[in-house]
Amino acid sequence: MAVIAVYSPKGGVGKTTLSVDLAWRCSMLGKHRTLLWDLDVQGGAAYLLGVNTEPRLRAAGVFQREGRPDQLIEPTIYPGLSLLSADDSLRALPLHLARLGQRRRLAVLAQSLQRDFDRVVLDCPPMQGEVSDQILAAADVLIVPLPASPLASRALDLLRRDMLRVHGRHPPLLPVLSMYDVRRKGHRIAREGRMSAFPVIPQSSLIEQTAFRRAPIGTFAPNTEAAQSMDRLWRAIEVKLWEERAVG
Ligand SMILES: Nc1ncnc2c1ncn2[C@@H]1O[C@H](COP(=O)(O)OP(=O)(O)OP(=O)(O)O)[C@@H](O)[C@H]1O
Ligand SMILES: [Mg+2]
Numbered sequence: 001m002a003v004i005a006v007y008s009p010k011g012g013v014g015k016t017t018l019s020v021d022l023a024w025r026c027s028m029l030g031k032h033r034t035l036l037w038d039l040d041v042q043g044g045a046a047y048l049l050g051v052n053t054e055p056r057l058r059a060a061g062v063f064q065r066e067g068r069p070d071q072l073i074e075p076t077i078y079p080g081l082s083l084l085s086a087d088d089s090l091r092a093l094p095l096h097l098a099r100l101g102q103r104r105r106l107a108v109l110a111q112s113l114q115r116d117f118d119r120v121v122l123d124c125p126p127m128q129g130e131v132s133d134q135i136l137a138a139a140d141v142l143i144v145p146l147p148a149s150p151l152a153s154r155a156l157d158l159l160r161r162d163m164l165r166v167h168g169r170h171p172p173l174l175p176v177l178s179m180y181d182v183r184r185k186g187h188r189i190a191r192e193g194r195m196s197a198f199p200v201i202p203q204s205s206l207i208e209q210t211a212f213r214r215a216p217i218g219t220f221a222p223n224t225e226a227a228q229s230m231d232r233l234w235r236a237i238e239v240k241l242w243e244e245r246a247v248g
Pocket of ligand 1: 010011012013014015016017018040042044124125126178179180201202203204205207208209210211
């Protein structure tokens with residue numbers, strides 16, 4: 001089982017959009033039993049999958065001592081893809097985790113699902129602190145969408161530093177140039193520098209439409225450049241996981 005965390009210290013960079021698409025690809029194309037776990041109180045993952053959630057306050061309870069994530073997991077209309085959706089209780093997640101005092105609580109919970117799932121995709125909130133430390137500790141690979149900007153490049157350096165602190169080794173990290181617009185000079189300049197090797201997800205109205213259609217792009221526009229960019233990313237992640245396993 002592998003945990004794929006989609007995390008960035010930057011907000012609004014396409015984390016939820018990518019998480020949903022990657023989870024869909026893991027299940028539909030990779031034929032992996034996949035769980036999409038929404039850790040963000042905004043609850044965007046369920047929305048993008050077309051799932052209408054009931055108001056409840058249980059998502060953070062999973063992290064408590066007797067918490068059982070399997071009790072909150074529900075199937076989706078996509079074969080092989082399940083969802084653990086977010087709710088308002090996640091507002092208190094940093095507090096719960098601090099009280100619990102277990103630095104690897106999320107990692108342990110994710111591993112407890114390995115009999116039922118081959119892939120766990122985490123849609124992460126753009127916060128730094130206890131929650132992001134737990135995410136870094138749980139991830140087998142960390143996907144980091146970043147805008148094309150020197151500030152994003154700097155954020156990545158800080159994240160690498162945190163990864164070393166939490167993991168104590170070189171991070172299994174895949175930065176992604178997100179919402180890239182070739183018509184913007186600043187984007188082109190940023191991409192000419194150290195971001196040149198990053199996988200690129202273009203700024204695309206088709207990707208934006210996934211929020212209106214509440215369905216992954218692969219279901220309504222599979223043969224487009226935008227969908228293919230998602231597909232390349234998913235394949236790069238599978239390669240990265242394979243490399244990590246070969247090394248580890
Ligand atoms: N590649 C893209 N091209 C155009 N629009 C995009 C793209 N990716 C995401 N969007 C749109 O940008 C907005 C933010 O995307 P999303 O919610 O996935 O970001 P996020 O990083 O999860 O945000 P948050 O930090 O609030 O959790 C949404 O309206 C989404 O439809
Ligand atoms: Mg989000």
